[in-house]
Amino acid sequence: MKKVMYLEFERCIGCRACQAACRECGGHDMKERNYVEYIDFTESRQTFPMLCMQCKDPACAKVCPANAIQITEEGVVLSAMEEKCIGCRNCTFGCPFGIPKFDFEENKMYKCDMCYDRTKHEIAPMCASVCPSDAIRFIDHEEMMELRRKRTQMNLIEGKKPSENDKWQYVPEFFGVYSD
Amino acid sequence: MKVLEKSFYSKASMYSFFVVMILFFSMWIGTGQFTKVDYMLFGYMVASFIFFIGMTVRITAWTMRPATHEIIKRSIQNMKNRNRQKRNTKAIAKTLFDNIILQKYIFKRGIYRGIQHWLIAWGCIGSLAITFGLTFGWMHFRLVDATTYQMVVFGIPSISMHPDGLLASLVFEGLNITATMLLIGVIMAIVRRIKNHDLQVTQRPEFDLLPLYILLAMTATGLFLTISYKLLGGWMHPQLQLLHQITTVLFLVYFPFGKLFHLPIRPMAISVPMNYQEEPGVDTKKCLGCGELYSNDDQIADVQTILGKQAFDFQTKDGHQLSDYCTGCRRKIRVMSQLNMNSPLGEAAGPVQTNNGIHLPGFGRGRSEAFYDNRVKEERK
Ligand code: SF4
Numbered sequence: 001m002k003k004v005m006y007l008e009f010e011r012c013i014g015c016r017a018c019q020a021a022c023r024e025c026g027g028h029d030m031k032e033r034n035y036v037e038y039i040d041f042t043e044s045r046q047t048f049p050m051l052c053m054q055c056k057d058p059a060c061a062k063v064c065p066a067n068a069i070q071i072t073e074e075g076v077v078l079s080a081m082e083e084k085c086i087g088c089r090n091c092t093f094g095c096p097f098g099i100p101k102f103d104f105e106e107n108k109m110y111k112c113d114m115c116y117d118r119t120k121h122e123i124a125p126m127c128a129s130v131c132p133s134d135a136i137r138f139i140d141h142e143e144m145m146e147l148r149r150k151r152t153q154m155n156l157i158e159g160k161k162p163s164e165n166d167k168w169q170y171v172p173e174f175f176g177v178y179s180d
Numbered sequence: 181m182k183v184l185e186k187s188f189y190s191k192a193s194m195y196s197f198f199v200v201m202i203l204f205f206s207m208w209i210g211t212g213q214f215t216k217v218d219y220m221l222f223g224y225m226v227a228s229f230i231f232f233i234g235m236t237v238r239i240t241a242w243t244m245r246p247a248t249h250e251i252i253k254r255s256i257q258n259m260k261n262r263n264r265q266k267r268n269t270k271a272i273a274k275t276l277f278d279n280i281i282l283q284k285y286i287f288k289r290g291i292y293r294g295i296q297h298w299l300i301a302w303g304c305i306g307s308l309a310i311t312f313g314l315t316f317g318w319m320h321f322r323l324v325d326a327t328t329y330q331m332v333v334f335g336i337p338s339i340s341m342h343p344d345g346l347l348a349s350l351v352f353e354g355l356n357i358t359a360t361m362l363l364i365g366v367i368m369a370i371v372r373r374i375k376n377h378d379l380q381v382t383q384r385p386e387f388d389l390l391p392l393y394i395l396l397a398m399t400a401t402g403l404f405l406t407i408s409y410k411l412l413g414g415w416m417h418p419q420l421q422l423l424h425q426i427t428t429v430l431f432l433v434y435f436p437f438g439k440l441f442h443l444p445i446r447p448m449a450i451s452v453p454m455n456y457q458e459e460p461g462v463d464t465k466k467c468l469g470c471g472e473l474y475s476n477d478d479q480i481a482d483v484q485t486i487l488g489k490q491a492f493d494f495q496t497k498d499g500h501q502l503s504d505y506c507t508g509c510r511r512k513i514r515v516m517s518q519l520n521m522n523s524p525l526g527e528a529a530g531p532v533q534t535n536n537g538i539h540l541p542g543f544g545r546g547r548s549e550a551f552y553d554n555r556v557k558e559e560r561k
């Protein structure tokens with residue numbers, strides 16, 4: 001997989017189309033797995049979308065006592081395996097981005113898996129395919145690097161490259177499966 | 181224990197050794213020093229040994245993961261704690277009854293799924309129990325006189341029964357009953373896998389379907405064996421016998437290594453109400469950022485220990501950990517620092533120092549003035 005997800009928070013217009021698209025996805029049981037939230041409601045109406053960063057060394061999987069979170073060969077961190085998840089919520093507290101959601105009724109965790117069934121065929125995930133303002137994009141690695149360079153010049157992002165273990169500290173604007 | 185452990189290659193091999201020893205001696209006692217071994221069951225016996233060794237190795241490897249180790253450690257601590265006895269008993273009883281015996285949470289995912297899983301689970305556990313009981317000779321039946329059968333458990337005579345009585349037929353038909361449960365459950369599961377398109381999106385044939393086909397082959401041949409000697413006068417009996425033995429051996433050897441291995445993991449669900457959340461959905465720990473209740477102290481402490489053990493550094497600038505904040509605040513912290521904005525959450529979420537450490541070419545490195553002059557010129561053009 002050469003393509004990556006690319007987020008630009010300030011482009012978000014708060015239409016929540018990505019959440020609606022996520023709910024529609026097969027197997028999601030009409031529950032969205034991504035977030036659209038206000039940055040600071042007292043200051044402005046600016047919203048931001050948030051999805052799983054598909055960490056290379058995912059904290060969620062490492063804190064799961066049941067070993068229920070699997071990572072595909074492309075590096076996508078999957079939702080919990082339903083037969084193993086014991087419903088402890090460790091993953092929710094371990095994840096630096098606060099991504100995994102929890103269903104108390106059915107006693108299982110569910111999280112964004114970057115629409116693995118689509119992205120493994122290089123089809124954009126549901127959220128990226130509907131975002132009208134390009135806040136969420138599914139693009140080539142090259143294109144992402146280009147965009148990132150521009151953002152650095154505007155000093156909008158931190159000038160460091162995230163590594164396997166500290167992605168959370170730096171630039172959550174590009175994630176997914178990046179080859180470098 | 182430590183010294184003992186050193187005489188083996190690994191923990192897993194040590195435990196396997198003990199398990200094999202226990203099985204061997206229980207068999208020795210059960211079969212009266214191997215005088216009553218049923219050689220028809222030889223293949224099952226070898227496979228059962230492999231099953232137990234496989235389970236031991238897998239369970240040992242699983243409990244050695246930092247996350248699993250931590251939760252088990254706390255569970256043992258809490259079990260020993262006298263002040264928590266009431267909570268422990270309640271947690272164990274409730275989880276055992278709701279999650280394991282009735283499997284309520286699966287019924288909430290759908291009635292069809294609930295029935296299907298319940299039939300497979302209890303059909304499987306029942307069949308395994310009977311198979312192990314018979315192959316290791318833990319129990320066998322003895323004809324005392326023409327009208328009394330006796331069950332002998334570990335060489336000790338126990339309940340007697342009339343061969344035509346209800347109890348006797350339940351006992352003798354045990355495997356047939358569990359096999360029928362399994363067969364119905366497995367067929368339901370296969371139908372669901374074929375019909376449900378949502379499932380096909382994420383299912384992996386070798387992982388999700390293979391165990392179902394192995395179960396199907398095993399139960400179908402087993403039940404056909406019964407039909408053969410009951411209704412067909414033993415037609416094809418030896419061949420069916422062999423076929424059933426092969427499929428069962430396949431099942432027993434596969435069990436510890438495939439999807440079915442979730443069986444020994446499930447009881448750990450007890451530790452959730454016992455260690456962490458006493459009432460489902462009720463939290464007790466406040467978020468450092470917004471003050472909302474989002475978790476409980478013990479769980480956050482465990483998560484932080486597990487992360488620490490695996491060299492995750494999630495410390496914020498004010499000396500706390502990211503997991504001290506609720507999920508919403510954590511998301512906000514990340515966005516704020518990404519946009520280099522001041523945060524109402526304080527230092528933890530403050531802007532991150534830019535331009536330091538290792539750079540990618542062209543990233544954050546101070547450029548010569550000429551570069552900017554050129555840019556300005558270019559833009560003017
Ligand atoms: S962002 Fe969170 S949920 Fe996603 S892979 Fe990383 S730790 Fe796991």
Ligand code: SF4
Pocket residue numbers: 063064065066067068069080084085086087088089090091092108109
């Ligand atoms: S809630 Fe499920 S997936 Fe998450 S850590 Fe617990 S067992 Fe693992």
